[in-house]
Amino acid sequence: MRxxxxxxxxALAALAANAAAASTDPVPANGxxxxxxxxxxxxxxxxxxxxxxxxxxPEHAAHxxxxxxxxxRGMLVDKASLGIANVFVEIxxxxxxxxxxxxxxxxxxxxxxxxxxxxxxxxxxxxxVKFANSDPFMHNVHFYAKKNPAANFGIPEKGEKIxxxxxxxxxRVKCDVxxxxxxWVVVTSxxxxxxxxxxxxxxxxxxxxxxxxxxxxxxTLGSLKVKDVVIGEGPTNLDVQHDNGxxxx
Amino acid sequence: MSSTTTATGRRSPQAAAELREGPHGxxxxxxxxLLLLSGVVAASLPxxxxxxxxxxxxxxxxxxxxxxxxxxxxxxxxxxxxxxxxRQVAGPSxxxxxxxxxxxxxxxxxxxxxxxxxxEVPGDAYLLQSLIEPAAFVADxxxxxxxxxxxxxxxxxxxDLADLLALLNPAPAGTPRxxxxxxxxxxxxxxxxPHADVAxxxxxxxxxxxxxxxxxxxxxxxxLEERFHAPFWKLGGLVGPELTRLALVAGPDAILASIVxxxxxxxxxxxxxxxxxxxxxxxxxxxxxxxxxxALLLEASPQGPxxxxxxxxSIASIDPVTDSRMTHVFAELLDPxxxxxxxxxxxxxxxxxxxxxxxxxxxxALGARDPAAALYTGRWPAAARPELxxxxxxxxxxxxxxxxxxxxxxx
Numbered sequence: 031m032r033x034x035x036x037x038x039x040x041a042l043a044a045l046a047a048n049a050a051a052a053s054t055d056p057v058p059a060n061g062x063x064x065x066x067x068x069x070x071x072x073x074x075x076x077x078x079x080x081x082x083x084x085x086x087x088p089e090h091a092a093h094x095x096x097x098x099x100x101x102x103r104g105m106l107v108d109k110a111s112l113g114i115a116n117v118f119v120e121i122x123x124x125x126x127x128x129x130x131x132x133x134x135x136x137x138x139x140x141x142x143x144x145x146x147x148x149x150x151x152x153x154x155x156x157x158x159v160k161f162a163n164s165d166p167f168m169h170n171v172h173f174y175a176k177k178n179p180a181a182n183f184g185i186p187e188k189g190e191k192i193x194x195x196x197x198x199x200x201x202r203v204k205c206d207v208x209x210x211x212x213x214w215v216v217v218t219s220x221x222x223x224x225x226x227x228x229x230x231x232x233x234x235x236x237x238x239x240x241x242x243x244x245x246x247x248x249x250t251l252g253s254l255k256v257k258d259v260v261i262g263e264g265p266t267n268l269d270v271q272h273d274n275g276x277x278x279x
Numbered sequence: 280m281s282s283t284t285t286a287t288g289r290r291s292p293q294a295a296a297e298l299r300e301g302p303h304g305x306x307x308x309x310x311x312x313l314l315l316l317s318g319v320v321a322a323s324l325p326x327x328x329x330x331x332x333x334x335x336x337x338x339x340x341x342x343x344x345x346x347x348x349x350x351x352x353x354x355x356x357x358x359x360x361x362x363x364x365x366r367q368v369a370g371p372s373x374x375x376x377x378x379x380x381x382x383x384x385x386x387x388x389x390x391x392x393x394x395x396x397x398x399e400v401p402g403d404a405y406l407l408q409s410l411i412e413p414a415a416f417v418a419d420x421x422x423x424x425x426x427x428x429x430x431x432x433x434x435x436x437x438x439d440l441a442d443l444l445a446l447l448n449p450a451p452a453g454t455p456r457x458x459x460x461x462x463x464x465x466x467x468x469x470x471x472x473p474h475a476d477v478a479x480x481x482x483x484x485x486x487x488x489x490x491x492x493x494x495x496x497x498x499x500x501x502x503l504e505e506r507f508h509a510p511f512w513k514l515g516g517l518v519g520p521e522l523t524r525l526a527l528v529a530g531p532d533a534i535l536a537s538i539v540x541x542x543x544x545x546x547x548x549x550x551x552x553x554x555x556x557x558x559x560x561x562x563x564x565x566x567x568x569x570x571x572x573x574a575l576l577l578e579a580s581p582q583g584p585x586x587x588x589x590x591x592x593s594i595a596s597i598d599p600v601t602d603s604r605m606t607h608v609f610a611e612l613l614d615p616x617x618x619x620x621x622x623x624x625x626x627x628x629x630x631x632x633x634x635x636x637x638x639x640x641x642x643x644a645l646g647a648r649d650p651a652a653a654l655y656t657g658r659w660p661a662a663a664r665p666e667l668x669x670x671x672x673x674x675x676x677x678x679x680x681x682x683x684x685x686x687x688x689x690x
Contacts, residue, residue, distance in 0.1 A: 168611055172604075174553055174563050180601050184608065202561045207608050209494070209579065252558020278558035279593055279680045 059263040063121060064233040067226050067246060069112045070271035076107045082210040084144060090167055094208065097143035104212075104250045106149075106228070113230020114248065114272060116150040116214075118200075121222040121234060121261075122243040138162065139203075139215070141169045141185065146203060146213030150249070155195060155219040162190040169211070174202040178217065182206075200247065214249055237261050246270060252279040337399065337455035338438055340445030348439055349446060353428065357615065361447075370425060371418045373447060397457040400450045410440060411461055424616045426475075429461040437461060469531060469626055475616075480624030483617055485514075492621065494579050495519035495605070500631045516579045518565045519605065520549055526629035531622050538618055541605035551600040552576065556593050556680060563604075566597065578677075590681035 069076055079101040084094040094100075106115040137157060140147045142164040153159050163169050163185040170184040177197035185191055195201065195217040205211035216225075224232040239262050246254040254277045259268060349365075350356040356365035360372040393412075398404040408415050413425035428435040428443075435443075437458045444456050484492045485507075497515035500523065504511055515521075525534065536543055554562040554576060564576035564587070573590040574597065613621065 168608075170608055174561060174600065176553060176555065176596070176598055182602050184611070200559060200561060202563065204563075206604065207612070247559055249560065252556060252560050279556055279560065 060236045061239055061261045061263050062233060062235045062265045063237055063244065063259070063261055063268060064231070064265055065268040065270070066111075066230045067114045067117045067119075067232070067248075067270050068230050068272070069107045069114055070273045071112075073109050073112065076109065076112075077105050079103070079105070084208075084210060090144065090165075090208070093165060093167075094144035097145050099145065103149045108229050111229040113226065113228065114251075115226055115228045115230065116248065117226040117230070117232070117251075118150070118152065118216045118218075118247045119224045119226065119232045119234065120218065120220050120245050121237060121259075122220070122245060124220075124222045124237060124240070124242065139213075140164050141171075141205065141211070144169075144205075144208045144211060146205070146211055148213075150214045150216060150225060152216045152218060152223065152225050153195060154221075155198060155217055158192050158194055159215070160190055160192050161185060163187060169205045169207055172204045172206055173215075174204065175199055200249075216247070239263055244268060252277050254278070336397070336457050336459075338441035338458050339453055339455055340438075340441035340443070342442070342445040342449065345442035345444070345446030348435070348443055353433060353435060353439065353443065354615075355443075358425070371421055396459060399455060399457050400444070400448055402448045403444055403456055406444055406448055407440065407459065410435075410443065411459075424475075424619075426619060469526075475619035475623035477620075477623045477627045479617075480620035480622065480627075483613065483621050484624055492522075497521040498523050498625070498628050500628055501635070502631065503628075517577055518549070518551075518579050522625060522628075523632045524629045526622070526626040527633060531626075534622055534625065535618060538613065538621070539610040541603040541609070551604045552597055553600050554589060554597045555595045556589065557595050558593075559595075560680070562587065562589070562680075563600070569597070585677055587677040588679045590679070593680050 082100055082102060084097070084100055085091040103116070107113070108115070137151060137153045137159045139151050139159060140162045144165065151159075161171050166187050168184055168186055170182060171191070172182045173180055175181075177199045178195045178201060181193065183191060195215065197217065198219050199217050201215040201217060203213045203215055222234050222237055224234045226232045241258055241260050244256045244259050246256075251272055254270060254274060256268065256270065256276075260266070346362075348355075349361060355361070355373075358370040359365050392398060392404040393408060393415075396404050396407070405416075409425075410428040413427060426433055428440065437460075440458050440461070441456050444458075450456075484498065493515040495516040496519040497511070497517060498521070499511035499514050503514050507514060549565065551563060552566045554564075554566075554574065556562070562576055562578075564578035564585075567575040567577045567586070569575070571591060573588055574594060576587045576589065578585045578587065
């Protein structure tokens, strides 16, 4: 999961760099927005992650329970750093005219040991996204979406299907055969984005200097807007806490 | 005549009935006399035997059509092996049991021909009975999983049966075969199901599995409340229509179609909703209530029905989901025999509920006893507040969603 996200970010960074290089005006050096989304409080106050009831489908239980991780993922907080994973961060209203992600990245979403991997997948609008099934039995993929067409298709064992999303949206993805299988596809047309890693950190490189609004989205926390963020040349740090009063559930 | 008694010495109800009406009842007796008379008349008229053989009850079968039926509309090939085709899945190989003449000859005396049946090709009666009354004689080592050939599932007609006989019990071309009237017992579409297993269907319906029917559908009869030691509203999920009396108003064909193609016919009021919050969270479920204060969503969960209250000022939009949440997966999860078992359970539950009368109806006296009933009968007041949910014992309620200014955050 981490490797795929990293590849995606590199590709996007390269695109953003190309976009900047194509301009003929003198260009100030681009900056980087980085920071952490953290849980505010003692480590003992971190919400406990419930174990999934993966044995509840008896004929698949042995295979499902062999998953490396059998807990809920709605709120992943790292005990050491208190970082919150899977927060989608984007810088709004940056010039992105030259960014055309269509056909650029083949993302990969797998159904492996009755989990969607990764739990949150960020894909550019129009990019091909491969949904695969590594398990020895059927899964289905059920999109809950408003701006993208709703879809619900089965994937036989070891099968795959390639789809593309046409509009910016956080799409909820479920499997009806194994109801605990719940995940998200964040579709974006904004190249200036990142997804926080397991330690809650994120980094968005190659941002033209300016004053922007930064948005955070998390499946459980909701969304948070931070306005008037000044990004200059070089690094800019912006940390946020989970109990900042401006989060909207 | 000696009366039949049970081992405890008490007279069984069946024995009491026989005492009143004789061993077969008056109607069967009269039927036997008629048969006897017609036999006497036919035998005494010249040419009667020829008339019988070409009469309306006899049909000429076609083996080629029978072969097409075997692997096509008749669906025999799904369970039986014959002529190198088909899997020996749920029934015996017909090559071994049938086409080998000596094996058949050895079996015939085991099984008396049904009363009133004629047989123009030896072995036809055995086969016919296997086709239209499959439970009457089940081959060793197999269960009575076979649906009746003329029942609601397969719907074979008399000519179809003659064609199958021509394939499975060869005779010189043009040989007429006696085929009984079928479906004469009346248009009861449930006739095909006596061989499905109600208990097996009940286990499938309630199996401890998130993909069980009971994850989304409620079937409530007092017997099941006792079995599971649970109030009726915990017997099943509520995001799909209650099925308690479905089998009284819908036939097996319609129910089967709904299992295999849930999108084909949807019940109004059970549309999945997509609720987006101001914070761009996406919640799914059935909209139980919506009023000025907020909305109440109902979702299926491994623990049972799960309710979630969302304050009005946290709701960005509520939209219907276009396709059924049931999807097509049940066509894959239940094999054809299991679907029939589930149908048989639904039929039994419907008859059981009907016998209890109005008290067992949704929203009837049974429902009114329980404060949670309002949630399940669509009578949750639109002005209700989420606090009411807390008063219902045993209800699973996800955290209320509201803006930080209203309540302390609980991530």
